[in-house]
Amino acid sequence: MEFLQGRALLNAIGNLGLTGAYAEALSKLGQSLENVVSQEPDAALGNGGLGRLASCFLDSMATLNYPAWGYGLRYKYGLFKQRITKDGQEEVAEDWLELGNPWEIERNDVSYPVKFYGKIVPGSDGKSHWIGGEDIKAVAYDIPIPGYKTKTTINLRLWSTMVPSEDFDLSAFNAGDHTKAAEALTNAEKICYILYPGDESVEGKVLRLKQQYTLCSASLQDIIARFEKRSGANVNWEEFPEKVAVQMNDTHPTLCIPELIRILIDLKGLSWKEAWNITQRTVAYTNHTVLPEALEKWSFELMQKLLPRHMEIIEMIDEELVHTIVSEYGTADPDLLEKRLKETRILENVDLPATFADLFVKTKESTDVVPDDELENCDEEGGPVDEELESAQEDGVLEEESTDVVSFIKEKTGYSVSPDAMFDIQVKRIHEYKRQLMNILGIVYRYKKMKEMSAVERKAKFVPRVCIFGGKAFATYVQAKRIVKFITDVGATVNHDPEIGDLLKVIFVPDYNVSVAELLIPASELSQHISTAGMEASGTSNMKFAMNGCILIGTLDGANVEIRQEVGEENFFLFGARAHEIAGLRKERSEGK
Template sequence: MLDVNTIKKNILNNLRIIIAKTPETATDMDWFNAIAYTLRRCLTEHWMASTHKYYQQDTKRVYYLSLEFLMGRSLIKSMLNLGIYEECEQALEQLGLSLDELAEIEPEPALGNGGLGRLAACFLDSMASLNLPGYGYGIRYEYGIFQQQFENGYQVEHPDNWLRYSNPWEFSRPEVLYPVHFGGQVVEYQDEQGRKGYDWKDTEEVMAMAYDTPIPGYATPSTNNLRLWTAKASRDFDLQYFSQGNYIKAVEDKNHSENLSKVLYPEDTHQMGRELRLRQEYFFVSASLQDIIRRYLAKHDDIRGLPDKVAIQLNDTHPALAIPELLRFLLDHFHLSWEEAWELTVRIFAYTNHTLLPEALETWPVWLFEKLLPRHLLIIYKINHRFLKDVSYHFPGDMDALRRMSLIGEEGEKHVRMSHLAVVGSHKVNGVAQLHTQLMKTTLFADFDRFFPGRIINKTNGITPRSWLHQANRPLAQLITQSIGQAWVTELSHLKKLIPLADEQKFRSEFREIKQNNKFKLAAFIKKELGLEINAHSMFDVQIKRIHEYKRQLLNLLHVITRYNQIRANPNIELIPRTVIFAGKAAPGYTIAKLIIKLINSVADIINHDPVIGSRLKVVFIPNYNVSNAMRIIPAADLSEQISTAGMEASGTGNMKLALNGALTIGTLDGANVEIREEVGNENIFIFGLSNHGVTDLKRRGYNAWDYYRENPELKQVLDMLSSGYFSPEAPSLFQPIIDALTHGNFMVLADYADYILCQKRVDELYQQPEEWTRQAILNVANMGQFSSDRTIKEYATEIWDVKPVEHQGFVC
């Protein structure tokens, strides 16, 4: 283990040899890189030893394919995982440096947008911490989705150039280079044995080059790999054009090829953007499969043994093209029969579904497949033909079932249904919460559940306690460790030992003091970044998630305006002071979501400057929500808003992170809220609104939002303010689209409004009893063991992947 003097010596050596600076000339970024390279050296030793062990034991490995990985910053995490946080802090102090200040310098890898990427990061952490041989595969986006800024209250997207200062944690692998093909034509032929074969020729070629990032486990030398692909042109430029002096044309092909890994989620509301996105998806799965097969063949001769050594998890449908791509390799390169190739493929793949929303289920036009991936379209047609033939045997005469289950959708523009492809091509399909999985089996995939009994199973999501408590909330983590020991960091169920402490006044006092200090820190951050003074002793009411109608930021805002009206009507009213905090990005092409952001900021502008309101109510929208901002907000939250329309949120992980850090939840019975209630107890959570069955029944009977408007005077007043231009006097009709969405949409905002307002009154009443509030907050923390990603990954490993831990020796650095 590294001691303080060795760490200090290594930092100074790195500063001189790698950074080429002296302490007198070094910038803060230079010092950050010097300490990062110190940690990287140790991580590399463990990484190489782990890789050697995997090859030595010829172990089966998991490959986690995801378009997003929101890993967060690595400096503090690496110190904690290596067990040298205090030593590093002391070494930097002796050098006259602040660890906290250096940690803030680190750019955050912009490799994701939201929950999908944060979940993938938790899973990689758990695989390494559980000593499971796991690899992540994705794209090394040069630019993240965007840097979110507000101009006149509107979201404005700016490039997120997170690599401008390089990335000390990654290793470029120019020797790991694979060709990826697009377009061209497919030629059918017969081989010497008279068997039909296909030759995909005249294609456009792009090269995929690897970048590796070590993923350390906690308190174990086990260190796995995240391999990200960047696009390179197969030729740097066309020499003929260059010789003619046409320099722009000379590099045109290079730029076109390398656009593939430029940006996360290109705008797909137009044809060029959709084509680029499909190219991205195929680019990364093709390179990943070539790499997986290459690694397998380094130790094995028979491709038929692939499922014994390889498990591939598809994180949503974005990597579903891996199914026809693997079939292409097995059929066209290894010349297996269709039956052999299909059996191997299904044994290898498993698919995680993350949404039940029809508009969010990925489909691609058949014509686009014909243009970019003609060989894969033929393979998908064959999968579909054979599959529907089996369906017709099981459900004779049921033409509706054939239509519903077909991989090819005929409604409107003929299209490929990627979720259907993923279900048919995988041996296991999982939902991410009990309710979500049940709805998969009874609605979206009901036909498939009948046809493949037992294929659809539940794997409730989890979060890593290393990132979301041990790192994000160090004071609370230290209090817990002092009280019950440190075993909870790797076995979260140990938090149940806190249950009796919830009744001890001393522990409640210490717990409450930590929460208050976290609120002071967040208030200082808001003052520094936004210039807004907030009451740090107010209730911090937090909703942090992607902006979407089903997540119902609008319901939260209706309560805010109702509260505003109550204070305006009666300035002497006794209401608990609240600071309502929003954070989250809207997709650039999602017009109504962007207008919701504008409305939140417009409401904030009115409320925050109203002298009658004062500090009793503030509204804050923290821009550019990312992992770092989440780690600021979550430890300070008192109330966690989890208020999606029942039946529409697959799971959520923000609900778990906030509860783990001592926030009480107000929410609907949706996603993992159902299971959180089961764990923490109905008396320690605020549940309101329609259940999934209630939503379904109301839709069946006919949901008329205007009935709620007419029958509820408070609601009517709020909507009239929005429609009259109260919050947009310069443009009175600005928010009319939001009124239209509320009164004609399917998200039941107005139906749940009255019960939500009543529930918020119960929240106020409990917050007036700080000892009881704190007791319930502690019980929430104590009962969150079920929601560790370690538990989730153990279930994947035993029930889906059939992968076992690999024993490692002690630390080597």
């Protein structure tokens, strides 16, 4: 559903190895590269690690010369632009498309129909037919993704939604009922208005489900159309999984499974057995969270109403899984068989047991980021960062980056900080399990201890530190927004305390995105990755900090485990309880111990 790309210009010329030549050419025209780059807004197509990893997938595949495509939605207003006021976070619509996007190519020749609602009727051929309902059109916009030091450029195809001209109610418009006349157009266009619309209301849930199905349906139709074009007159569907791999990035596009089956059966004439076999061999899944509330759940009633044919197919998948369980465990022990069947019926369970994964998950891989992106784009002045971090320190590169951050903080927040202080950074989406609250409470404790000391004691005991936070709280996530306000309130107190001065500053950087990350990460000296152990599926920002020479403090969870193994225990500050200890600690707290 999302791609967190950052600015395309700097990425493109960097991958081509033309940054220096481009800067020199601009200089001759009286412009600086920095000023030109700053004119490009970050593409408002993503928010957090999920979107950044999706972009890393594309960058990696282009660099490795794989013939890959990325698919997403062309969000007009993004997630939101974050402003920090005295009341905390304020959300306003992104304006990244207001002046146009020079990197995209509108493809009016590439569009596909997408259907919602309607009903299922049996046909004379014995098959189900999905008729009636609401029809929209998904139109393609293409964005080139260049590989690093290679001639390969792949494509990110984004879908924008509209309706055919005949759906405009001209009679209603001429009668003065302009709202009714444009109703179909509005319903279609709003699908691509914002990333993750609020889903507290029924209307919000419907819109989210429409978004996810639009992405799946248009993308699969496009993939199949290209496969058929390459195959010519004789299409062999058995070859489809050998030529095509569909990677679902998190739970949002999981409707790809019933949609691929629907297309193969209803439109291409395959049998259930053939379609199910092809789908199993084609589709794979990347998991980004273990939090139940972040995993997609839709009511039976909503699915039945909005996507009736897919509900039929999901029921058939459920039966297919039952057959798999029966064949695995047999019928000799009826009690065990009944237990396993109850556990694994997908229509009756949200929390599936480990048995489910043991049976159906065949291959497991960890996620990663693109080293070339993180090193080249972040530490452009540092040369080959992976080999020369120490010499970069000696050459004053890190000091220069700290100075850039100081200027940026002054511009965005109005606060002055010392470039000689230690930059202690926690930048990620604001969430209770990410534990920004614990971090800021630790800062409050440090501030309290400082206030209890004399000036001489403070100077002897504490190293000057700038604690930097960044990240967005979802608009409807009340507790996360309270955490943002608490951080800014603590900052307002600490930063104006003349007794403390430069010994401690608290900064919340507004509207954190890839461009801000490229500024902050190279200047960091300590970064915090302190999610509650057992709740982080992986995490990727920790990798970026590590590749830029930053010391990490973190829990033994997600990618922290592998980073600690690679850099050595002495180069990683281990923090907090282990995952297996959490349940016991919660039980003790609930019992008042």
